[in-house]
Amino acid sequence: GENVEQHPSTLSVQEGDSAVIKCTYSDSASNYFPWYKQELGKGPQLIIDIRSNVGEKKDQRIAVTLNKTAKHFSLHITETQPEDSAVYFCAASPSSNTGKLIFGQGTTLQVKP
Amino acid sequence: DTEVTQTPKHLVMGMTNKKSLKCEQHMGHRAMYWYKQKAKKPPELMFVYSYEKLSINESVPSRFSPECPNSSLLNLHLHALQPEDSALYLCASSLRQGVYNEQFFGPGTRLTVL
Numbered sequence: 126g127e128n129v130e131q132h133p134s135t136l137s138v139q140e141g142d143s144a145v146i147k148c149t150y151s152d153s154a155s156n157y158f159p160w161y162k163q164e165l166g167k168g169p170q171l172i173i174d175i176r177s178n179v180g181e182k183k184d185q186r187i188a189v190t191l192n193k194t195a196k197h198f199s200l201h202i203t204e205t206q207p208e209d210s211a212v213y214f215c216a217a218s219p220s221s222n223t224g225k226l227i228f229g230q231g232t233t234l235q236v237k238p
Numbered sequence: 239d240t241e242v243t244q245t246p247k248h249l250v251m252g253m254t255n256k257k258s259l260k261c262e263q264h265m266g267h268r269a270m271y272w273y274k275q276k277a278k279k280p281p282e283l284m285f286v287y288s289y290e291k292l293s294i295n296e297s298v299p300s301r302f303s304p305e306c307p308n309s310s311l312l313n314l315h316l317h318a319l320q321p322e323d324s325a326l327y328l329c330a331s332s333l334r335q336g337v338y339n340e341q342f343f344g345p346g347t348r349l350t351v352l
Contacts, residue, residue, distance in 0.1 A: 157337045168242070168328050168343030169281065176338065214280050223294060224269060224335040228280030 127152040127219045131229025138205050139237050146232045148215035149197040157218035158198050159226070160189060164211045172213075173200070205236045242344035244329050250350045253319060259347045261312040261329030267342070269293075269335035270312040272304060273328040275346070281328055287312060288335040319351045 128151040138144050150158075156177035161169035175182045175189045175198065182189050186205075191198040202209055212233050216226040242263045251257050261270065269288050273281035286294035287306040301323075303315040312329055326346040332339035 159340070161343075166345070168330070168345050170343065171340050174340070218337045220337075222336045224271075224286065224332065224337060224339055224341075225283060225294070226341065231278070231280055 127155055127217055127227040129215060129217050129227050129229040131215050131232060133232060134230065135233045135235070137235045137237065140205060140207060142205055144202045144205050144209070144234055144236075146200045146213055146215070146234075147197060148199070148217075148229050149195075150217040150227075151196070152217070152219055153193075153196060154220035155217040155227075156220055158189070158191060159216050159218075160200050161214045161216065161228075162211045163214065163231075169214060202234075205234075207236050207238050210234055210236045242329055242331055242342050244327075244344040244347050246347060247345070248348045248350075250352065251316065251319065252352050253321070255319075256315070256317045258316065259314040259327055259329075259349075261314075261331075261344055262310055263331040263342070264310055265331065265333075265342070266309075267331035267333050268309060269332045269339065270306060271330040271332075271341065272312070272314055273330065273343075275326040275328055277325075281343075285314075286335060293335055316349075319349075321351050324349055324351045 131148045159174035163169040188201045215229040272284040275281045285304045290306045305313040328346045329344045330341040332341045
């Protein structure tokens with residue numbers, strides 16, 4: 126079955142710097158890759174997603190890139206702010222169309238003011 | 239209304255108790271999910287309902303019993319739980335079951351089993 130690895134597990138940056146989180150997946154048939162942000166005491170919230178037929182997608186300060194050949198995808202956050210501090214999870218959706226999401230282990234991002 | 243609500247927020251129960259978790263959404267979504275999340279770990283899928291029918295059971299022990307009485311409501315009935323079942327239980331919903339359907343998560347119920 127699908128397996129998703131996420132790095133790094135923790136990331137600390139200064140406010141205004143960029144942050145990059147990387148994920149690799151094992152099932153070449155996976156075709157949907159969402160990123161979730163989970164703040165303390167809350168459920169995960171979708172922040173951006175990408176489909177397998179797209180190489181890059183941007184939404185203001187957030188971007189995701191996908192390399193299907195290498196089976197990896199990355200989250201890029203520019204001009205980080207303290208409110209970006211949270212746990213970020215990448216996920217992959219296998220091609221079975223069940224809607225199942227296989228999550229990475231998570232990255233705790235700390236943005237220092 | 240664009241949110242998933244879960245009650246209670248916190249629950250403490252003994253191993254012989256029976257309790258239920260409740261999840262509600264009014265977004266017209268026809269797929270609903272239960273996840274279990276241990277501390278510092280990602281959510282793990284437990285059950286998926288599609289159009290009020292159980293679609294996926296990820297080999298969850300029978301002490302967890304899901305129920306979907308209508309398209310807006312999802313329950314998780316708990317009985318004879320073990321201390322290792324202590325976790326955050328998250329409910330989610332999406333417009334339909336299937337790839338590309340964004341899953342909206344509730345805030346979770348923090349469960350402690352004594």
